[in-house]
Each structure stands twice: as C-alpha cells, then as structure tokens.
Amino acid sequence: MTADPLFLSSDAAQAFIRKGYGDELGVCVQPWDGVHVSAEQFADGDFAGVQMQAMQLVPTSPETQTDSVCCHRFCSEMQPLFPGVTVFEKDGRLRVVFCGTPKAQHNYLEAFSFLNAARKRQLVRLLARTGCLPVYYPQDAQVLLRAGKLPDGRMLILFLNTGTDPLDAVPLTFAEPPVQITRLLADGTEKKVAFCQSGGETVLDCRSEMMDPLLLIAAY
DSSP, X not given: OOSSOEEEOHHHHHHHHHTTOGGGTTEEEEOOOSSOOOEEEETTSOEEOOOTTOOEEEEOSTTOEEEEEEEEEETTEEEEXXXXXXXXXXXXXXXXXXXXXXXXXXXXXXXXXXXXXXXXXXXXXXXXXXXXXXXXXOSOSOEEXXXXXXXXXXXXXXXXXXXXXXXXXXXXXXXXXXXXXXEEOTTSOEEEOOEEEETTEEEEOOOBOBTOOEEEEEEO
C-alpha cells in the first residue's frame, strides 16, 4: 500500500477493498438504495450537488472523520444520510474517499465538481493537509498555474491568464509565505516583484495580460 496520500472515488475505494486494503481506508463502500439523496452538506453549511450514482460510505474505524454529509430534503429540512467524503489517517498517511465516481454523468449538479465554490474550498483544505499544495490561485478568474521546486530550494511558478480580461494584480495563496518573489525575464535575468499580504493571500504587484505567461520565482 502506497505511503503517499490517496484521494479515491467510491469505485476506486471498492477496488482497494477487494484487494484487502479496507483497513487502510477506514471506510467500506456499498450501494445506496434508500431515499433520494438531495445534496451534500459541508461543515460550514454550504451545499454541493450529488451524483445520482453516489455510493454509501460506512466508516469502519472510530478514527474515520466525516468531512461532508449526503442529505435528503424533507419538509424543508436536510436529513443526514451518510458521509459524502471521509478522511482517515493511519501512520501519518492520509486517505480521502468521495462517495461519487467519475463514471457518472458530469454536469453542474453532479460529480466531484470544481464548479462549486464549497467543493473547491474542501479540496484545497484537504490537499493542504498533505503538503501537496504549495501554492494555488484563490480567485475565480480563468488561469493556468503550475509550480515546482528548483534545485536551490526556491519555487518556480508559471502563471498564465487564460481568461478574456487582464488582471491588474496576481493574488496567490502559499502554504509557506515567501520572503522574496522575482519575475524571470526573457533574457534570463530576474526582476523583483513587490507584494503584500491581504486576508491570507499574497498579492503580487504585477499585471497579467491575456495569454502572456508570467514566470515567477518564490524564495523562502
């Protein structure tokens, strides 16, 4: 069993369980044949749509945490049915299981959807626990973001504005706030970029034009 963090759909979790790794997930997965699942509710009270083919997650360990709950709406009240996302940590290894599957039809109301802000916040929060999310773009503009560590320990970031409007500033959220950020220029030199902290975001004082890549280097 891998020591890396695992984020599994319900059918992927079933495959692990069939191979005898159920104790590593802290949950079993089975078909749901009860009442209609109306929505998935998060701890902060927000909701997301639920796949029609969502499976029932049944915690098998007292250490299994429920991160969101599938609910049935009855008389304007949401009745909890079963976990929508479970989180289990064993020997420092994080296992996350989602009740849905990529085999279901994908639309706004279904899927492990990135169209829903509440789902994005959940995914970011869980990925941050793994240490696998050193930086992300916290706003809703259309961008492409890639990052990787350089041999000297600094982080190289590609930021590409793929939307239809320029951005006057570039907000980023870092797992570890940088002490210096530079922009890599076409001649190979680096130019310092001014930035400030605002509400947990690092706001870079540089304009991002449409389809004009920014190569940034963050030093810690």
